[in-house]
Amino acid sequence: MDSTAPQQDTPRTRIQEKNRARILDAALSVFSRFGYRGARVDQIAEDAGMSKSNLLYYFGSKSEIYKAVLADLLDRWLAPLRTLDPDGDPRTELAAYIEQKLRFSAEHPEASRLFASEVMQGAPMIRDVLEGPLKALVDEKSEVLRHWAERGRIRPVDPHHLIFLIWATTQTYADFAPQIEAITGTGIDDPKFRKEALASLTDLIFGGLLPRA
Amino acid sequence: MDSTAPQQDTPRTRIQEKNRARILDAALSVFSRFGYRGARVDQIAEDAGMSKSNLLYYFGSKSEIYKAVLADLLDRWLAPLRTLDPDGDPRTELAAYIEQKLRFSAEHPEASRLFASEVMQGAPMIRDVLEGPLKALVDEKSEVLRHWAERGRIRPVDPHHLIFLIWATTQTYADFAPQIEAITGTGIDDPKFRKEALASLTDLIFGGLLPRA
DNA sequence: GCTCGATTTGACCATTTGGTCAGGTTTTTC
DNA sequence: GAAAAACCTGACCAAATGGTCAAATCGAGC
Structure with a gap:
């Protein structure tokens, strides 16, 4: 050989x-x-x-290492969304999803940042994954959200933008860690802070900002 | 000379x-x-x-160019938060803030990404700005939010996490544009999409996900 | 239209970078 | 325990990169 x-x-x-x-x-x-x-x-x-x-x-070669790292990454980044169960309770399911994404940020901040870096540079290496498997999965889960909305189990929000909001808010704790640490003095690697972040996030996403009449 | x-x-x-x-x-x-x-x-x-x-x-030198670009950037990135008026209506004020941040993402996506890139690399060049002027401004505006919450004008959410959520969700449309385009087929540079994004975002942030009882 | 500083260029340099290669060392296999 | 395969190293290379410099060119004010 x-x-x-x-x-x-x-x-x-x-x-x-x-x-x-x-x-x-x-x-x-x-x-x-x-x-x-x-x-x-x-x-x-x-x-x-x-x-x-x-x-x-x-x-x-350098690019071969890069590809290998990205391949590892993508699976783990996508995995949590797969677990969203259409037959579950919307609140439970989405809370679990948010929790999983936030955990990913806390436990694999470097992976989160590399994913962000790749996408920010135009996703040259993973464009096909985004347009293929990722889009397919998002479309599938968007249907679930739409279904829940039709049954009045969640308010009728645009599924795509809801998903983007969850991605963005959970990822920000890893990607923008220095900014968050500069402001709060701590970060997502601190269990207490992580708990507070999760509580605030779920509270905001489920309950919104305006007082309930 | x-x-x-x-x-x-x-x-x-x-x-x-x-x-x-x-x-x-x-x-x-x-x-x-x-x-x-x-x-x-x-x-x-x-x-x-x-x-x-x-x-x-x-x-x-290269780093001199970089510093000059960043200096330009930081002002524009921070500016919208300054306009948040303690005496205004919370809903109007926050909607305006969200709109301004989203506009920044749409009109200056490169600036948004460079800011993200710098922070993601540990903010080596702007750490002092984050810990100084940015933190001061955020602390000041957090007080405003807390004040609003005390008066029952918004629900009692953690101001920091609310601000992070707004930053993350508005910035994601610029920073993760390729991902968003792969999924939706369009992006924040499309006026129609931008309008929908703004509507979805404000609706979600103000109203939350759960049906009002 | 002359003069002097502002602007621009291209040749050049030292260092860094991704990558190759011939050969040496260790591990596995029989 | 020897042969073969797997593993590792250091010397080396071509290209790229950040930066310098002397000299050429331009342009505003006189």
């Missing part, structure tokens, strides 16, 4: 498994901080604790 | 004025797409229609 590079998606050996994981971790950290173009292969290698040459033995 | 570089903040001649403006425009475009590290001085120069040497005659 070609001894110069194990360019497979599935690791074959224990060392491959360990090192590919180390590289992907480091790459997520670096890409999320500097974007694709701003990231340096050297730095990823250093973060991963190996030589650049060795890194390039596992992933043949 | 030093004839090699006009490193002043205020342009002295008409040519300086025109060229500095052209450079800042181009820099905003390039920095917003690639972040600070990913941006290339060559590319800014090309976008501005001049040689790299000439660009560096006006701004001595």
